[in-house]
Amino acid sequence: MTIIETRQPGTVAASTSGFDVERVRRDFPILARTVHDGLPLVYLDSAATSQKPLAVLDAERAYYERHNANVHRGIHVLAEEATALYEQARDKIAAFVGATDRREIVFTKNSSEALNLVAYAMSNAVSGGAEAARFRLGPGDEVVITEMEHHSNLVPWQMLCARTGATLRWIGLTEDGRLDVAHLDEIITERAKVVSFVHQSNILGTVNPVEKIVARAREVGALTVLDGSQSVPHMPIDVVELGVDFLAFTGHKMCGPTGIGVLWGRRELLEVMPPFLGGGEMIEVVTMEASTYAAPPHRFEAGTPMISQAVGLGAAVDYLTGLGMDAIAAHEHEVTAYAIDALSAVPGLRIIGPPTAQDRGGAISFVLRDSDDRPLHPHDVGQILDEQGIAVRVGHHCARPVCLRYGVPATTRASFHLYSTTAEVDALVEGLDQVRRFFLR
Amino acid sequence: MKLDSMYQEIILDHYRNPHHRGLRDPFDAEVHHVNPTCGDEVTLRVRVADGVVADVSYESEGCSISQASASVMADLVIGKSVAAALELEREFLALMQSRGTQEGDEDVLEDAVAFSGVSKYPARVKCALLSWMAWKDATAQATGAVQAAVPEQEK
Numbered sequence: 209m210t211i212i213e214t215r216q217p218g219t220v221a222a223s224t225s226g227f228d229v230e231r232v233r234r235d236f237p238i239l240a241r242t243v244h245d246g247l248p249l250v251y252l253d254s255a256a257t258s259q260k261p262l263a264v265l266d267a268e269r270a271y272y273e274r275h276n277a278n279v280h281r282g283i284h285v286l287a288e289e290a291t292a293l294y295e296q297a298r299d300k301i302a303a304f305v306g307a308t309d310r311r312e313i314v315f316t317k318n319s320s321e322a323l324n325l326v327a328y329a330m331s332n333a334v335s336g337g338a339e340a341a342r343f344r345l346g347p348g349d350e351v352v353i354t355e356m357e358h359h360s361n362l363v364p365w366q367m368l369c370a371r372t373g374a375t376l377r378w379i380g381l382t383e384d385g386r387l388d389v390a391h392l393d394e395i396i397t398e399r400a401k402v403v404s405f406v407h408q409s410n411i412l413g414t415v416n417p418v419e420k421i422v423a424r425a426r427e428v429g430a431l432t433v434l435d436g437s438q439s440v441p442h443m444p445i446d447v448v449e450l451g452v453d454f455l456a457f458t459g460h461k462m463c464g465p466t467g468i469g470v471l472w473g474r475r476e477l478l479e480v481m482p483p484f485l486g487g488g489e490m491i492e493v494v495t496m497e498a499s500t501y502a503a504p505p506h507r508f509e510a511g512t513p514m515i516s517q518a519v520g521l522g523a524a525v526d527y528l529t530g531l532g533m534d535a536i537a538a539h540e541h542e543v544t545a546y547a548i549d550a551l552s553a554v555p556g557l558r559i560i561g562p563p564t565a566q567d568r569g570g571a572i573s574f575v576l577r578d579s580d581d582r583p584l585h586p587h588d589v590g591q592i593l594d595e596q597g598i599a600v601r602v603g604h605h606c607a608r609p610v611c612l613r614y615g616v617p618a619t620t621r622a623s624f625h626l627y628s629t630t631a632e633v634d635a636l637v638e639g640l641d642q643v644r645r646f647f648l649r
Numbered sequence: 650m651k652l653d654s655m656y657q658e659i660i661l662d663h664y665r666n667p668h669h670r671g672l673r674d675p676f677d678a679e680v681h682h683v684n685p686t687c688g689d690e691v692t693l694r695v696r697v698a699d700g701v702v703a704d705v706s707y708e709s710e711g712c713s714i715s716q717a718s719a720s721v722m723a724d725l726v727i728g729k730s731v732a733a734a735l736e737l738e739r740e741f742l743a744l745m746q747s748r749g750t751q752e753g754d755e756d757v758l759e760d761a762v763a764f765s766g767v768s769k770y771p772a773r774v775k776c777a778l779l780s781w782m783a784w785k786d787a788t789a790q791a792t793g794a795v796q797a798a799v800p801e802q803e804k
């Protein structure tokens with residue numbers, strides 16, 4: 209494996225789009241570290257979590273060093289500063305996704321909680337008044353998802369159906385990793401109460417046709433929920449343009465800290481949506497018998513929130529906005545297109561997902577065969593890549609139904625972010641060559 | 650290369666040419682175990698007769714480590730008394746939890762000592778243990794079933 213040690217990932221100069229990836233990389237201290245006694249780190253696992261720029265680390269540290277206090281309570285200076293910083297983060301994130309009203313941004317701990325929040329609010333609607341009717345569902349009603357959902361946008365809906373007696377339906381997949389929207393009208397019918405789907409798949413990389421699905425859901429009066437975990441970090445997002453009712457995303461995949469996520473919801477819906485978790489902060493008047501609830505977003509933020517993480521996420525969206533989401537998307541598209549070409553040329557490699565960079569993000573799953581045409585298990589592939597300093601993810605990527613659909617037990621996934629380079633793709637291709645040679649013995 | 654300690658030749662041999670693979674009859678218990686994080690799965694059958702592990706057969710999907718481990722495990726336990734096989738399982742478990750500090754007793758564990766290198770890789774230990782855990786579970790069910798069935802037959 210000696211040839212691997214001579215390569216220098218990230219030495220490619222500014223890409224044609226004018227995006228200076230080398231400069232960007234210098235903002236991420238971790239990218240300069242080495243692994244396994246001196247090998248440069250080739251981090252191709254950003255779909256699992258992104259690395260964090262200094263600006264985010266600094267913001268969290270400054271918050272704790274100078275302003276730490278609990279928010280929305282107390283009248284002292286620190287409490288006021290902490291509250292202002294927390295609420296400023298809400299403003300920044302609202303602007304980042306094009307929300308017209310800051311009260312549409314609800315902080316959660318991650319995407320999973322944001323999606324669960326909607327699903328639980330829907331079953332809690334059983335005891336709500338007439339205004340909660342839109343959220344209520346029962347036997348005969350349907351919840352529609354897709355076959356490419358992350359377990360976080362699948363299991364909460366299975367659970368909701370189990371609680372309410374509603375039926376779960378899903379949009380299937382085509383051979384080349386896209387949603388099979390040919391029969392959309394038969395799957396999303398008048399019985400559908402909610403349609404929840406992923407914007408960009410974490411396992412296939414597919415970017416789904418939001419407009420088409422939203423149009424059909426609207427036609428039948430269903431609520432729409434978009435899982436933006438893998439889209440908000442990588443492309444310009446405007447919730448008004450998307451036309452959905454809810455959007456869930458997660459801070460740690462967009463250069464922010466772990467422990468913070470967001471549910472954006474249309475104001476008029478949040479106004480009438482029942483709460484999920486009860487506790488401090490989310491109430492209006494409490495007696496021993498009953499309570500009334502605060503207005504959104506606080507109705508959905510029970511207990512002390514993730515304050516420093518919100519501040520960190522605010523710094524992350526400042527950082528991303530500074531570079532420009534258009535420029536980031538263009539850079540990632542370039543790396544993705546390069547990677548699809550390069551990986552397609554690897555003998556024995558089959559991409560699981562769209563074979564072109566069209567309507568596709570930078571998460572590329574594949575399976576590999578050895579020179580005797582026997583499948584190499586992703587776990588073995590990932591281990592031998594790791595030995596060369598190359599970090600990928602292996603397994604079913606919390607989307608087991610996708611593996612079942614394509615008849616593979618698991619995949620190896622390389623995923624990119626704003627700091628990824630074509631040199632890293634070259635390192636991966638070389639690394640895969642080593643994998644095949646290793647099992648040739 | 651460092652990986653050679655994990656991917657020993659014995660392991661790669663068992664991986665390429667697994668023993669006792671393919672589900673066989675008769676059997677007393679069948680179990681299905683999965684490794685939810687990496688998607689490895691094994692369906693395993695055990696036949697127990699007169700307190701002896703009379704047969705173990707399996708169908709599995711997974712990485713080289715989990716495949717090879719199933720093959721080595723079946724080789725080891727078939728023909729042993731249930732008590733002796735359970736003792737082997739304990740030995741192997743201890744080896745896998747040793748984080749590379751033990752080599753394993755080759756007289757006892759035979760080919761399974763080759764997995765000592767795997768114990769240095771926490772993420773892979775569960776691959777090596779999957780089939781053993783399945784076997785233990787199936788054997789518990791089989792011996793429970795046999796014990797329960799005896800009075801029936803004696804009636």
Ligand SMILES: Cc1ncc(COP(=O)(O)O)c(C=O)c1O
Pocket residue numbers: 255256318319320321358360361406408409410435437438458469606
């Ligand atoms: C598409 C998609 N949805 C949901 C999630 C869940 O995100 P989190 O684990 O931060 O809740 C992920 C991340 O793994 C994802 O990729």
